Amino acid sequence: MVILSIILPVYNVEQYIQRCINSIYTGVTVNLDNFEVIFVNDASPDKSREIIENAQMYYRNIILINQENRKAGGARNTGIRAASGKYILFVDPDDTLEPNVVNHFIPILENEEVDVLMCDNNVHLQGRIYTDRYNNPENIISGMEHFLRNRVT
Numbered sequence: 546m547v548i549l550s551i552i553l554p555v556y557n558v559e560q561y562i563q564r565c566i567n568s569i570y571t572g573v574t575v576n577l578d579n580f581e582v583i584f585v586n587d588a589s590p591d592k593s594r595e596i597i598e599n600a601q602m603y604y605r606n607i608i609l610i611n612q613e614n615r616k617a618g619g620a621r622n623t624g625i626r627a628a629s630g631k632y633i634l635f636v637d638p639d640d641t642l643e644p645n646v647v648n649h650f651i652p653i654l655e656n657e658e659v660d661v662l663m664c665d666n667n668v669h670l671q672g673r674i675y676t677d678r679y680n681n682p683e684n685i686i687s688g689m690e691h692f693l694r695n696r697v698t
Contacts, residue, residue: 548654549580549647550630554620558638559591566600568641575651577606583627584638585620586611593638632659 584597601607
């Protein structure tokens with residue numbers, strides 16, 4: 546059963562896409578049937594499509610959708626329509642995931658009643674690293690609690 550659909554809009558990312566693919570699968574020990582990776586090729590004129598097609602030979606859970614250019618939002622919407630997972634994770638192809646992210650996410654999504662799963666992220670900008678921290682036990686809250694904490698008054 547597909548638990549997590551990872552959706553990536555693809556346009557002119559040939560120089561990044563292989564690194565992104567590698568980061569998704571690094572250290573994966575969960576069953577590949579538990580997640581799918583959906584690449585939506587938004588009429589990219591570079592070799593992104595060929596790189597993804599090559600990766601499909603190694604990972605049976607990669608889905609490649611080719612479409613006319615609809616920009617990133619349109620590509621994400623196409624990915625949502627194609628997704629069969631209970632949960633969706635958007636990743637940009639010029640981003641990388643930390644090793645074992647999929648291994649950490651799948652058990653949480655399988656065993657908890659999750660509305661939203663947030664995790665740490667690092668932004669590398671002009672030689673500096675900026676980090677947002679979410680992933681610690683005191684930050685595990687219900688959807689209602691999150692809503693109440695963040696509601697506008």
